[in-house]
Amino acid sequence: MLSSLRKFNQSEVARERQRILNYYDHYGGAATLDAFGVDRKLIYVWRQRLRLNGRKPSALVPESTIPKTKRQMMVDPQIVDFIKKLREKRYRLGKETDSFSPKPTIGSTMIRPVVG
Numbered sequence: 001m002l003s004s005l006r007k008f009n010q011s012e013v014a015r016e017r018q019r020i021l022n023y024y025d026h027y028g029g030a031a032t033l034d035a036f037g038v039d040r041k042l043i044y045v046w047r048q049r050l051r052l053n054g055r056k057p058s059a060l061v062p063e064s065t066i067p068k069t070k071r072q073m074m075v076d077p078q079i080v081d082f083i084k085k086l087r088e089k090r091y092r093l094g095k096e097t098d099s100f101s102p103k104p105t106i107g108s109t110m111i112r113p114v115v116g
Contacts, residue, residue, distance in 0.1 A: 014060040017046055 021043065024032040029040045046060060053059035087093055 010061045013062055014057050017060040018057060021046060
């Protein structure tokens with residue numbers, strides 16, 4: 001149930017979370033877990049957010065799930081230059097074609113993100 005909440009806009013998610021909190025207050029933890037799939041730990045996290053933000057409903061809006069630091073592809077610039085020059089010389093050379101070496105040292109999965 002919780003993963004499906006990401007499909008709605010943020011105010012609807014906050015309203016649903018408030019509804020789950022009210023249900024928990026009225027019926028308890030076991031009933032809330034059965035009805036919504038939300039355990040006690042998550043209820044306490046939501047309550048703490050409300051308490052720290054002065055009971056504002058905007059505190060129940062989910063935070064971004066984007067990683068704070070994204071991995072950057074580390075490719076030697078000489079490899080990129082070599083592939084670009086090779087493709088300029090042989091324009092039909094695709095990512096799957098590895099005619100420049102007898103044993104492939106660079107896989108097609110690496111060439112695609114590097115050159116495009």
